[in-house]
Each structure stands twice: as C-alpha cells, then as structure tokens.
Amino acid sequence: xxxxxxDLVNDxxxxxxxxxDLFSRIKAPLGVFSILGNHDYGDYHFGPANSxxxxxxxxxxxxxxxxxxxxLLLNENRILKINNxxxxxxxxxxxxLGGFTRYGQIDxxxxxxxxxxxxxxxxxxxxxxxxxVIPKYPxxxxxxxxxxxxxxxxxxxxxxxxxxxxxxxxxxxxxxxQDAQQLYVNVGYGFLGYPGRIGILPEITIFELASV
Numbered sequence: 007x008x009x010x011x012x013d014l015v016n017d018x019x020x021x022x023x024x025x026x027d028l029f030s031r032i033k034a035p036l037g038v039f040s041i042l043g044n045h046d047y048g049d050y051h052f053g054p055a056n057s058x059x060x061x062x063x064x065x066x067x068x069x070x071x072x073x074x075x076x077x078l079l080l081n082e083n084r085i086l087k088i089n090n091x092x093x094x095x096x097x098x099x100x101x102x103l104g105g106f107t108r109y110g111q112i113d114x115x116x117x118x119x120x121x122x123x124x125x126x127x128x129x130x131x132x133x134x135x136x137x138x139v140i141p142k143y144p145x146x147x148x149x150x151x152x153x154x155x156x157x158x159x160x161x162x163x164x165x166x167x168x169x170x171x172x173x174x175x176x177x178x179x180x181x182x183x184q185d186a187q188q189l190y191v192n193v194g195y196g197f198l199g200y201p202g203r204i205g206i207l208p209e210i211t212i213f214e215l216a217s218v
Contacts (some may be wrong), residue, residue: 007036007086010076011152012043012100012130016198017051019066030074036086040076041097042067043130043153044106045198054107079128081111083119094122096146101138102131102153104174110134112143119145124215126150132177135189148188154178156193156206169206179206 015021022029032038046067052060071078079097086093096119101110110129119125125146127139132151139146156162156179160169171178182189195208 007095008032008034008038009095009128009150010038010040011128011150011192012041013045013152013194013196014040014043014067014070016045017048019063019070022067022070026070026074033075036088037084038074038076039084039095039097039128040071040078041128041130042078042080042099042109044100044102047100047107047109049107079115081109081114083115083117085119085122091124092122093124093126094119095126095128097128098134100130101134103133103137106131112138116143116145132175132189132191135177135182135187140184140187144185144187146187148190151177151189151191152194154191154193155196155198156203158197158200158203158206160205162206 046064048060048063052063068078077084079095081098083094083096086095096115098112098115099109100106101108101112127146127149129139129149129151131153135149135151139149154171154175157169157171161167162179167179169178177189177191179191179193190211192211193206193209195210197203
C-alpha cells in the first residue's frame with residue numbers, strides 16, 4: 007500500500023493538471039491512501055471564510071484524488087485484511103498547531119477500529135502527534151506525516167540532521183518514538199516559494215511492517 011499525507015497543491019486544484027496522469031501511475035495491491043494538507047483547503051488564497059470559489063476548488067482537489075485512483079480519507083478509516091489479520095488505515099483532515107485551521111476529527115476517524123491489532127494514522131501535521139495522539143490515543147501504533155518540507159533547507163546525514171524548521175517543530179523529519187508509539191515525518195518532494203531545496207532532498211519512503 008502507498009500513503010500520501012497531504013499538500014497535493016499549494017493553492018489551486020488546477021496545479022495538478024500537468025501531473026495527474028503521472029501520479030495516476032502510482033499503484034499498490036492494497037491501495038493508495040491519501041489525506042488533505044493545510045494547503046489543499048485554499049485558506050491561503052481564498053481566506054478562512056467559506057466561499058463558492060473556495061468550495062469548488064476543494065471539491066476539485068478531492069475529485070483529483072479519486073481520478074488518480076487514490077482513496078482519500080476524510081476523518082475515516084479503512085480496515086484491511088492481510089493473512090487473516092486486520093489492519094486499520096486511519097486518515098484525518100488537517101489538524102495542527104500554530105494558527106492552522108483544524109479540520110481533523112480523530113474521534114470520528116478511529117470509529118470501529120478497536121478490534122484491529124494494528125492501527126496506522128495518516129495526519130498531515132506532525133504537531134498533531136504530541137498534542138493529541140500521544141495523550142489521547144495510545145492505541146495508534148504509528149503516525150505518518152509531512153507538512154514541514156524540512157523548510158527546504160538544512161543538513162541530513164545518517165547520524166545528524168538540522169534545519170531552521172526545528173525551532174518550530176519538535177518532530178520535523180524522519181522517525182520518532184515515544185514508548186510504544188512511532189511517528190514518521192516525510193519531507194516531501196515539492197517546494198513552496200523558493201523553487202528548490204538545499205540539503206533537504208525530495209523523499210519517498212519505503213517501510214516494511216514486521217511482527218516483533
């Protein structure tokens with residue numbers, strides 16, 4: 007299965023016009039699961055208030071996920087059966103700290119997943135993990151995020167990483183653990199503002215789930 011953790015566009019649905027066919031080639035036997043990021047809602051261009059143009063833009067973005075064959079999770083989950091075992095893929099809309107509009111409702115997203123021994127959460131903003139997931143949802147085994155882009159500037163090696171974004175986000179790139187819970191933050195592959203990256207390379211991450 008493949009996960010996409012939000013920010014398909016910077017502002018407008020039509021930004022995907024030249025990329026939709028390419029992204030449609032992403033396939034997986036168990037499905038491609040996706041969520042929305044803070045940029046996808048159009049708040050930066052249209053403002054926080056609702057408007058017809060903003061609603062149409064968001065509807066077009068959601069439609070694009072479907073056109074590409076991706077299963078967009080909007081505060082909901084999918085329960086998969088693998089070798090007679092159940093696994094829950096849980097997806098919430100954007101929830102973060104620092105003035106971002108909170109559309110995510112994890113209480114709805116986790117409904118009917120209690121019997122699943124493995125629960126994987128897709129949540130765009132990594133600040134969600136420490137603010138709400140760890141204290142309230144200990145049943146979440148792992149969370150997958152994006153959002154930070156590593157600020158498109160920094161240093162990453164096998165043993166060290168630094169970026170100015172770390173002064174805003176405690177968890178901003180790579181794997182983090184607390185007790186039995188884990189978080190992985192992918193720094194993405196696009197850009198915002200400056201059309202490039204210095205030291206923070208585009209990333210596609212491969213995970214292997216294993217019993218311990």
